[in-house]
Amino acid sequence: MARIIQKRNLPPSAFTFRSVAVVVIVAVLTLLISAPNEWVRAADDEPVKSAVRKDSKRAKLPVQVGKIDASMVSSWADNHIKPSPHEDDVKWCRRVFLDVIGRIPSYDEFAEFAKDKSSDRKLTLVNRLLGEDRYTEEYANHWSSVWTNILIGRNGGMENRSLINRAGMQKYLRDCFALNKPYNDMVIELVTATGTTKPGTEGFNGATNFLAMKVNEENGTQATAAVSRIFLGLQVQCTQCHNHPFNQWKQQKFWEFNAFFRQSRALRKYVAGSTGRDVDHAEVVNQDFSGEGRRPEQAEIYYQLRNGLTKVAYPAFVDGTEIGKSGYVSQVNRRDELGKLMMESPFLDKAIVNRMWAHFLGYGFTKPIDDLGPHNPTSQPELFEELSSDFRAASYDLKQLIVWITMSQPYLLSSKITKDNVSDEPSLGESPKFSHFYTRQMNAEQLFQSLAVATQANRKGSLEEQQKKREDWMRQFVVAFGTDEGDETTTFNGSIPQSLMLFNGDLIREAISIEAGSWLHAMVQNKGTVSEKIQYLTIAGLGRKPRPEEVNVAQQLMAARKNDVGGMLQDMWWAILNSNEFIFNH
Amino acid sequence: MWSRFAPPAGMDRRHFLSHMAGASALLGSSMSLGHSLRVHAETLKKNHKxxxxxxxxxxxxxxxxxxLKPGTDNGGPFKAISTSGDLQICEHMPLMAKQMHHMSIIRxxxxREADxxxxxxxxxxxxxxxxxxxxxxxxAVMSHELASQRPELEIPPFVSIGGASEGPGFLGMSWAPFSVSSTGRIRNLEMKLENDRLTQRRIALETIENSFIAQKRGSVLEDHRKVLGKxxxxxxxxxxxxxxxxxxxxEAKERYGKNGFGQGCLLARRLVEAGVPFAEVDLGGWDNHQxxxxxxxxxRLPVLDKAMSALVEDLSQRGLLEDTCLVWMGEFARTPRINADAGRDHWARAWxxxxxxGGFQGGKAVGATSxxxxxxxxxxxSSEDLMASVCHALGISLETTFTSRNGRPMKIANSGKVIKDLFG
Structure with missing residues (x-):
């Protein structure tokens, strides 16, 4: 194996995404070959270690990890289930890469982790992904993608005449995550943002893209619904028209919350010199609001009850706190006031903890994660409350929260289901008990980035151009519902269109190309036995050595391809990329 | 060595692949979920609806x-016109008016869901x-019930045209809608690969796939294999x-209307002709607050009128209407009261x-509003009653019960009651 790498005549760019020199890789690989047991242990039939953690290891971990573990242990006992054993370390490594930086580890990152024999190598890895400069950009990109989808959807900024500048939204978010901006600061910036949406324009503030399309139409009802749902976990959209039978929110509350957005407008800025009034970007501003009663000093809004009666509303927060009624921005900046009130709300803490928990563990404490209303049952409410207040006490440091979750028992457990926890399957309607890791699909962004790493794709262009390429590719999966609220879904959901893309799509064709300059082509050119090459493929794609039956099938493919190594590698790589083991996070 | 994987002589590739699929399906049956328990055997008789x-x-x-409520405060400007059925509809639906003897309205x-x-x-x-x-x-429900009775069907039994539809729920991803655009063009369909090589790749893929499924890491992996098979x-x-x-x-394209929904309806007819048990065609843009x-x-109405009337007439002329149930609905309707922006908001209480x-009687108005x-x-x-009625029309027994692995029985159509007035 080492020979393959050593003699490979790789184009210089092939490793540019990583700064590790080839020499180091050779050393690592030599170590692997001489002591292959680490990869062998990655095989799946290995007897798994006890789930009981040694106290000596716990000492280094934040107290929140202990709180999560204790709550889980008692919940498992109450439900008469036993957790699965811990996941194999190398599989866990793949999991944490996918969830923290949005892609699988590369061959040498796997090797680097496998080489670390210390007892706290998991914590080391998480800290490395969160703290080392070489991962900052990928960390920021990953969370920027996640939050762009939350804030403006996969389609935001793609529609005709959109006021959203998607690149502007992403730039703002990338900066937030690159700097590890405290979460509460990010929220207040998004909620109160003014400025222009497009990078490079005067007064640019990328955060404005969140509300740019939500404040103008229908009196800002979309801003009302989105801010309360995303940041406070309160679903109020139904109460716009009527009191909802199952929701403590009443129609009055909706319009009181809505009143906070009534000073805000997104102004269209046209392309310079264009005669056709083509919108170039938007500027989100706060303007004096005279109210629907035309009395700016007491700017009120009206809404209609179902029976046609008209009622009045002034700005008031969900807990009933009122602010000044003036519509003059110089007297009361309503969005600024809203931002301050949100910072005091315990819902702010719960909404983000629930979202992050679900990001890593597949399910939140509530389902759906953005409905924290009293009508919706919560699993493990004490733990949920405690983590939420701890997160506030930790100054909303998302990286700390990531450590708490990724180092806790539920995240360490194997995705293998045992006879003692077979009943814990939330997809069948049980509330999640987190007694085994819930196998789930990569999303489209994770697949795209993982392929880039696994195939060492030398993708050309700047960060923005690469992001653009990914977004263009992503568009094929977006399906919009025909509503005013811009609801959408994705066909990258494990159904046939996704399989067809993985069978035949351009991205896969590129990944399995054996043209000169491609990854597989380089592998063909280099020395090494067929089984060494197969092993390289399975480690790069699946983080493990090939099983005997896979070696066997590769040999048969070799014969079928009439000893054309390139063709065989192409077939095997295609099979690996299409397999459940590749596409699932497990 | 490879020869044992080559299609046996005399068996074509398609046939061979279906055998392969069958063999792999056997391996994982212990992990299947949401299996349908058919209480009544008569539903097993052949059904081509x-x-x-x-x-x-x-x-x-x-x-x-x-x-329509012409002349009332809430009625709006549209007039009602007579139809070929025993009921009136909107003046802007003149083509449908000629087809209403085939259709019935549940008024x-x-x-209660207005979100x-x-x-x-x-x-x-x-x-x-x-x-x-x-x-x-x-x-998902109806294709699940009907597809097993047409083993010759090779294309997905649930096709969603121009929209997302809703998911397969606990039946699993292999019953998810196959989403296509109204042009019927399917992305990434061209494999550009020699015949045998596809089979060989499939065997390599299934080798990896099956070993991983055997590790019992969740039913989603089993679903993945089924989707691969499809x-x-x-x-x-x-x-x-x-x-x-x-x-x-x-001529046919013109008749249905050369727009997404029109071509989508035409595609739906082709699919039904080919034996697809369920097609959903999406027409958005009804959220008219202003x-x-x-x-x-x-x-909206010209698009709807043209496509829907063409579909009804075409199915009828081809003798397919007897075996094809048509359902027109949205998530709710709109407030009778006209709002300040000359729009209507969400309304679910009466619509x-x-x-x-299918088995429905045409030309009737069932029920009424104030x-x-x-x-x-x-x-x-309710939605349950409507779903039960559609199941009944399709010959699907309302005694059909789904049992998830956790033992919870769930009756088809949530125990809705058949709306008797819809049947002769």
Missing amino acids: SCILLWMGGGPSSMDIWD SMST HNRGRYYMHTGYVPDANVDYPSYG TFDLLTSVQMKAFDVEKEPE GIFRTLEND SVVVGG TDGTEVVGEPY
Whole structure:
């Protein structure tokens, strides 16, 4: 194996995404070959270690990890289930890469982790992904993608005449995550943002893209619904028209919350010199609001009850706190006031903890994660409350929260289901008990980035151009519902269109190309036995050595391809990329 | 060495692949979930019925289309016209007026979900959203029940045209809608690979896939294998011709309307002809909070009228209507009261849906609303009742019960009652 790498005549760019020199890789690989047991242990039939953690290891971990573990242990006992054993370390490594930086580890990152024999190598890895400069950009990109989808959807900024500048939204978010901006600061910036949406324009503030399309139409009802749902976990959209039978929110509350957005407008800025009034970007501003009663000093809004009666509303927060009624921005900046009130709300803490928990563990404490209303049952409410207040006490440091979750028992457990926890399957309607890791699909962004790493794709262009390429590719999966609220879904959901893309799509064709300059082509050119090459493929794609039956099938493919190594590698790589083991996070 | 993987002499590739699929399906059957327990054996007799759902995303104002209240405060500007059935509809639906002897309107739908997502889910499943159970949608339920009776079908039994439909819930991803655009063009269908090589790749893939499934890491992995199987089927099937809506004569394309929904309806007819048991065609843009009458008259109704009338007439002329249930609905309808922006907001308490074909009696109006359109007069009907009626029309037993692995029995259509007036 080492020979393959050593003699490979790789184009210089092939490793540019990583700064590790080839020499180091050779050393690592030599170590692997001489002591292959680490990869062998990655095989799946290995007897798994006890789930009981040694106290000596716990000492280094934040107290929140202990709180999560204790709550889980008692919940498992109450439900008469036993957790699965811990996941194999190398599989866990793949999991944490996918969830923290949005892609699988590369061959040498796997090797680097496998080489670390210390007892706290998991914590080391998480800290490395969160703290080392070489991962900052990928960390920021990953969370920027996640939050762009939350804030403006996969389609935001793609529609005709959109006021959203998607690149502007992403730039703002990338900066937030690159700097590890405290979460509460990010929220207040998004909620109160003014400025222009497009990078490079005067007064640019990328955060404005969140509300740019939500404040103008229908009196800002979309801003009302989105801010309360995303940041406070309160679903109020139904109460716009009527009191909802199952929701403590009443129609009055909706319009009181809505009143906070009534000073805000997104102004269209046209392309310079264009005669056709083509919108170039938007500027989100706060303007004096005279109210629907035309009395700016007491700017009120009206809404209609179902029976046609008209009622009045002034700005008031969900807990009933009122602010000044003036519509003059110089007297009361309503969005600024809203931002301050949100910072005091315990819902702010719960909404983000629930979202992050679900990001890593597949399910939140509530389902759906953005409905924290009293009508919706919560699993493990004490733990949920405690983590939420701890997160506030930790100054909303998302990286700390990531450590708490990724180092806790539920995240360490194997995705293998045992006879003692077979009943814990939330997809069948049980509330999640987190007694085994819930196998789930990569999303489209994770697949795209993982392929880039696994195939060492030398993708050309700047960060923005690469992001653009990914977004263009992503568009094929977006399906919009025909509503005013811009609801959408994705066909990258494990159904046939996704399989067809993985069978035949351009991205896969590129990944399995054996043209000169491609990854597989380089592998063909280099020395090494067929089984060494197969092993390289399975480690790069699946983080493990090939099983005997896979070696066997590769040999048969070799014969079928009439000893054309390139063709065989192409077939095997295609099979690996299409397999459940590749596409699932497990 | 390879020869044992080559298709046996005399067996064509398609046939061979289906054997491969069958062999792999056996391996993982112990992990299957949501298996359907058929209580009544008579449903097993051959059934070639199909269903086309015309889904009106956004919540169409049914009182401006199917249940007009001209001359009242809430009625709006549209007039009612007579039809070939025993009922009146909107003047801007003149072509449908000639087909109404095939269709019946249920004017007494009364539901409680007036949020888009909740309403879409409820109308598609018969269940209100539940934090603990994901229920399967119309297309998943009905194709699940009907597809097993047509083993010759190689293309997906649940096709969603121009929209997303709703998911398969606890039936698993292999019953998910196959989403296509109204042009019928399917991305990434061309494999450009020699025949044997596809089979060989499939064997390599299944080798990896099966070892991983054997590790028992969740039922989603089993679903993945089933979806792979369906994808291989479709890659090699001649039945995929059904999607070539472009091959239709120009005259037919014109008749349905040369827009997404029109071509989508034409595609749905082709699919039904090819044996697909469930197709859903999506027409959005009904969320008319502002300027509703202009939008309906100039935009939505002409599109709907043309396509829907062409579909009914075409199915009827081809003798397919008897075996094809048509359902027209959205997630809810719109407030009888016209708001300050000349629009209508969300309203679920009293509204209409339309059904026809299959076993349904045509030309009738079932139920009624009050003069101002706000209340149902007489017995109200729910999403469950509608779904039960469609199942009945399709010959699917209402005793069908799904049992998830955790032992919870779930009756088809959530124990809704058949709306008897719809049947002769």
